Amino acid sequence: MGEDTASRTPEEVSRRLRAQTPAVLHAETRGWSYFDGPSGTQMIGAGIDALATHARQGLSNRRGYSPAGDETEALIAFARSEVAALFLAEGYRVVFGQNMTSLAFSLGHALARQRAREGTSVVVTELEHAANVDPWVQPFAEKGATTRWLRVDRESLAVRSEDIEAAQDADISVVAVTAAANAVGVMPEIAPLRELARRSGAAFVVDGVHVVPHGPPDVAELGADVFICSGYKFYGPHVGVALVRESLAAELPAYKVTPAPSGGPEQFETGSQNHEGIASLGGTVAGLGRLVESPNGTGARAALRALGRQEGELGTSLVKGLRAIPGVEVVGHDGGQQYVATVAFNVAGRTPSEISQALRSRGVFVTSGDFYASALAARLGVDVSGGWVRAGVAGYTTEDDVARLLDAVTTVADQPRARREPA
Numbered sequence: 001m002g003e004d005t006a007s008r009t010p011e012e013v014s015r016r017l018r019a020q021t022p023a024v025l026h027a028e029t030r031g032w033s034y035f036d037g038p039s040g041t042q043m044i045g046a047g048i049d050a051l052a053t054h055a056r057q058g059l060s061n062r063r064g065y066s067p068a069g070d071e072t073e074a075l076i077a078f079a080r081s082e083v084a085a086l087f088l089a090e091g092y093r094v095v096f097g098q099n100m101t102s103l104a105f106s107l108g109h110a111l112a113r114q115r116a117r118e119g120t121s122v123v124v125t126e127l128e129h130a131a132n133v134d135p136w137v138q139p140f141a142e143k144g145a146t147t148r149w150l151r152v153d154r155e156s157l158a159v160r161s162e163d164i165e166a167a168q169d170a171d172i173s174v175v176a177v178t179a180a181a182n183a184v185g186v187m188p189e190i191a192p193l194r195e196l197a198r199r200s201g202a203a204f205v206v207d208g209v210h211v212v213p214h215g216p217p218d219v220a221e222l223g224a225d226v227f228i229c230s231g232y233k234f235y236g237p238h239v240g241v242a243l244v245r246e247s248l249a250a251e252l253p254a255y256k257v258t259p260a261p262s263g264g265p266e267q268f269e270t271g272s273q274n275h276e277g278i279a280s281l282g283g284t285v286a287g288l289g290r291l292v293e294s295p296n297g298t299g300a301r302a303a304l305r306a307l308g309r310q311e312g313e314l315g316t317s318l319v320k321g322l323r324a325i326p327g328v329e330v331v332g333h334d335g336g337q338q339y340v341a342t343v344a345f346n347v348a349g350r351t352p353s354e355i356s357q358a359l360r361s362r363g364v365f366v367t368s369g370d371f372y373a374s375a376l377a378a379r380l381g382v383d384v385s386g387g388w389v390r391a392g393v394a395g396y397t398t399e400d401d402v403a404r405l406l407d408a409v410t411t412v413a414d415q416p417r418a419r420r421e422p423a
């Protein structure tokens, strides 16, 4: 489907995104900075407009005999083709759903129906969000399959090659891995995990939720049989997207009501979909595409990749700045592995939620906790201390935002802990 070359610099693309993101412009007037993109980004205006236009012009459910019915069919088709271009997803079905987690549960049940049995296993890594663990593990476990965890090295955050090696001869039905860890930003090396899946004929599932806003992969090159992401993490609405390799989808026995289509993406789209959200998703991807002047229909791909490069630069100064603050400890980001610009850190003597509250009162919005990356929190020993503070650089983040965050952390880290009231 062609090149993803952008004719604008990453900085220009970032500036244009910011100018077209109303909530961020509103935040600017209040002196606020959003660093909670890993939890969810603000919406680009094009996505907001597409939703409003659709609702204003008239809604209809599928196959309605009215202009609104035609419009609904057209916007779904448009959103599917925009999303396919975003991931160069030739040979994949583009399936919409409520969110990543629901799509994963639905596909996990279908996969288990097809191939779960005693003696087989599901392989997951300690970097995963629980949404890329339980939807595969639970339906397989119900049919007697086991779970194999690939551990993460505490220092490098690499998935341990010894564990991958030890799984080589196992009977494996699913290998599930994230393309970027939502809690700490590390991007695991995908090739050995894909190889592990291929060796045993397992379905190779990639959680793309955290990577897409920083640069959408080419799904075929990634080798994913299933790739799932969520629109609200890349400047769009709360709509989940699963790309399912056609050859797998054709064989997969979906759980669905009997009269619903038995083929196509609709097979996996149970019930009526969020058409307003899908309208918005199509509008979001098209709007991202217009941030760059791209020679073909893959503009959004070029835009997100350019934004990822811009974020990388800001992320580097954020990490450097945080490391220079006494008492602050940053997780990872020290060479060896690739990262997106998501930074988890802790401040000595303070809980992550205390720090996040204190930053909030200074107009700097981060998040705290384990972000459902429970296995990683346990591996790194922060499960008992409230997890991490997480600051995510988004495509609309500026140098001023980063400076504001660093100033605020410096002040907060220097303050004595709030005195607790006696119980």
Ligand SMILES: Cc1ncc(COP(=O)(O)O)c(C=O)c1O
Binding pocket: 038, 039, 099, 100, 101, 102, 129, 131, 132, 178, 180, 181, 182, 207, 209, 210, 229, 230, 240
């Ligand atoms: C890496 C990752 N995977 C999966 C999910 C779950 O996504 P959703 O909220 O769309 O179910 C999240 C949500 O934060 C995430 O960060």
